[in-house]
Amino acid sequence: MLRRNFSPLFLILALAGFFLGTAPVQAHDVLIGSTPEDGAELDQAPAEAVLTFSAAPLDVSPQAVLQKDGETIETEPVTLSGNDVILPLPELEAGSYTIIYSVVSSDGHRIDGTTSFSVTIGAQTAEETTTEAATTEASPSEAETTAPAPAETVETSDSEDSAVGWIRWAGIIIVVLGGFVIVSRMLRNR
Numbered sequence: 261m262l263r264r265n266f267s268p269l270f271l272i273l274a275l276a277g278f279f280l281g282t283a284p285v286q287a288h289d290v291l292i293g294s295t296p297e298d299g300a301e302l303d304q305a306p307a308e309a310v311l312t313f314s315a316a317p318l319d320v321s322p323q324a325v326l327q328k329d330g331e332t333i334e335t336e337p338v339t340l341s342g343n344d345v346i347l348p349l350p351e352l353e354a355g356s357y358t359i360i361y362s363v364v365s366s367d368g369h370r371i372d373g374t375t376s377f378s379v380t381i382g383a384q385t386a387e388e389t390t391t392e393a394a395t396t397e398a399s400p401s402e403a404e405t406t407a408p409a410p411a412e413t414v415e416t417s418d419s420e421d422s423a424v425g426w427i428r429w430a431g432i433i434i435v436v437l438g439g440f441v442i443v444s445r446m447l448r449n450r
Contacts, residue, residue, distance in 0.1 A: 289315045289365035296377040305352035305379045309359055311345040317363040324361040333357075353382035 295310040296302055311324065319340055324347040326333045336348040345363060356378040365371050 288367060288369050288371055289313045289317065290371070291361075291373055291375070294359075294375045298375040298377070300377040302377060302379050303381050305382065306349060308349055309347045309375075309377075311347070311359070311361055311363075311375065313343050313345070313363070313365070315366040316340070316343050317345060317365060318368065320364040322361075322363045324359055327358045327360065328353075328355050351382075352379050354379050355382070 292314050293312040322338050324338045326335050339346045358376045360374050362372045
């Protein structure tokens with residue numbers, strides 16, 4: 261008799277455990293590095309910017325916009341190569357630049373973020389420097405090479421993670437309340 265009265269409760273708890281306890285964790289991909297690095301100060305302007313993600317973004321309208329002082333600079337469309345989103349850059353003047361990106365992560369959710377860098381010698385200044393270098397000889401001690409620094413991890417925040425958490429908790433509360441209603445009705449009918 262006791263077994264018959266509590267079978268709906270066990271069914272509800274089993275379903276709740278299946279749907280809520282074994283739900284896969286959906287971790288969104290994150291930007292793990294960029295070239296140039298976020299916050300880098302470069303002597304020469306790069307020909308392209310590369311954004312490297314923790315997994316290959318889906319080929320669903322990936323976007324990256326280059327801005328200087330809030331003004332968008334015309335660039336070629338981005339391309340995908342494995343975990344990398346590649347943004348070709350035009351010849352850049354000296355100044356600070358921001359890349360605003362929006363890609364669809366491998367789990368299907370769109371992730372957005374920014375990375376920035378600055379250029380100390382712009383395209384016109386670089387041409388003048390090349391002309392001056394050709395006319396004068398530099399000693400080997402004056403010629404310096406700089407190795408690129410390792411990629412820096414850039415964290416992105418995603419409000420969808422908190423929304424999934426709230427939805428999961430709402431589901432748990434509904435299941436628990438439903439269980440209490442069923443148990444109270446069964447106890448009243450005894």
